[in-house]
Amino acid sequence: MVQRLEISQAEARVLQAKYWPNPTLTVDEVNLWRTYDIESQPALIGNWGKSSQVSVQVEQVIKTAGKRRKSIELQKIEVDGEKYEWQEVLRELKKLLRHTMTELAYNQELQRLYGSQISSITKLTASYKNQLTSGNISKAEYIRLKAQEVEFRKKQVSLQQEAEEQQTELKALLMMPADRYVVITDPLKQPPGNFSELDLQQWITESAENRPDILLARNQEKHALKNLELQNALKTPDLTFSVGYDRGGNIMKDFIGVGVSLDLPVFDRNKGNIQDARIEVDKTGYETRKNVVKSQNEISSVYQNYLRTKKISDELDDEYESTLDSLLISHEKNFRLRNISMLEYMDFLETFIDNKTIILETKKELNEYFENLQYAVGKDL
Structure with missing residues (x-):
């Protein structure tokens, strides 16, 4: 919203640039007392003015060499620059x-994963505590199971702390009050779209015309060129036209005359500012070319990272994940029936958690690379 208001400020500067300079009124040579040996004059206002002298002059500056038009055009370019700045801020936000939403969704799914395991292992721990009391199992087995429960709870607390930081950032972005809590209801899933090298070439071409940072760089180059025009125009002196009235200060009692004045460009021909403006044109040109090349490399790099991650994601299909869930249920059942040892159960539980985390991380990274790709291209894909 602040960046949007800066566009309005730039538009106000365009409006200001359109105004002509104000005329200057000068009242001079007024004697406040009567002097001797003066010529008789008729009264000017009522009985006043028979022995008074006054000079009145109005001056108006006329800008030459198109300075006013160039200043207006320069301000309009700045308005475009503020619009591109606004688009860039929106792109970043x-x-x-x-x-942030992807990180929060990933965090919430991990919390559900650990919450499910905590619920399951808590029941096992309670059962093993009864078995320990009855003398059916060793204390070491119970401690091993309890330690795993504590480890899961510690991990869940760590995830909750991370979620609080994500909530803070997300609510700040959405301008939400502190008493609200954001829940991402959609599960993490693979983003839509299958892309090819043809898409990559098209994105590289379009980014040079669409990305706000490149448009901003080109606008700065345009601004530098227009400023160079203005600095060249400033070496031409402005004209000042005047109309004056003089009473009692000349051989004519009531004298009206016109005049014109201008600075003589003998010493200052604005050479330093013109040279500075030329260098700025070169600088902005280099910046534009740098941003174009940078955008091309960013798009290519992010696209390759997206493809690599997508390949892994395609291999981790829904059938693989459902197989993991089925095997966990089977191992838990066999462990309750004491068909498998605690070591076997714990080994598989660790494998299950690791693989589930890998699946979620892959989905998260794929969504992040997809968003990086949209950011690099400069539009939603």
């Missing part, structure tokens, strides 16, 4: 918002 959109990326930050989506990344």
Whole structure:
């Protein structure tokens, strides 16, 4: 919203640039007392003015060499620059918002994963405590199971703490009050779209025309060129036209005359500012080319990272994940029936948690690379 208001400020500067300079009124040579040996004059106002002298002059500056028009055009370019700045801010905020939502969704799914395991292992721990009391198992087995429960609870607390930080950032982005809590209801899933090298080439071409940072760099180059025009125009002196009235200060009692004045460009021909403006044109040109090349490399790099992650994601299909869930249920049942040892159960539980985490991390990374790709291209894909 602040960046949006800066556009309005730039538009106000365009409005200001359109105004002509104010005329200057000068009242001079007024004698406040009567002097001797003066010529008789008729009264000017009532009985006043028979022995008074006064000079009145109005001056108006006329800008030459198109300075006013060039100043207006320069301010209009600045308005465009503020609009591109606004688009760039929105692009950055959109990326930050989506990344934060992806991180929160990943965190919430991990919490559900650990919450489910805590619920299951808590029941096992309670059962083993009764078995320990009855003398059916060793204390070491119970401690091993309890330690795993504590480890899961510690991990869940750590995830909750991370979620609080994500909540803080997300609520700040959405301008939500502190008493609200955001829950991402959609599960993490693979983003839509299958892309090819043809898409990559099209994105590289379009990014040079669409990305706000490149448009901003080109606008700065345009601004530098227009400023160079203005600095060249400033070496031409402005004209000052005047109309004056003089009473009692000349051989004519009531004298009206016109005049014109201008600075003589003998010493200052604005050479330093013109040279500075030329260098700025070169600088902005280099910056534009740098941003274009940078965008091309960013798009290519992010696209390759997206493809690599997508390949892994495609291998981790829904059938693999459902197989893991079925095997966990089977191992837990066999462990309750004491068909498998605690070591076997714990080994598989660790494998299950690791693989589930890998699946979630892959989905999260794929969504993040997809958003990075949209950010690099400069549009939603």
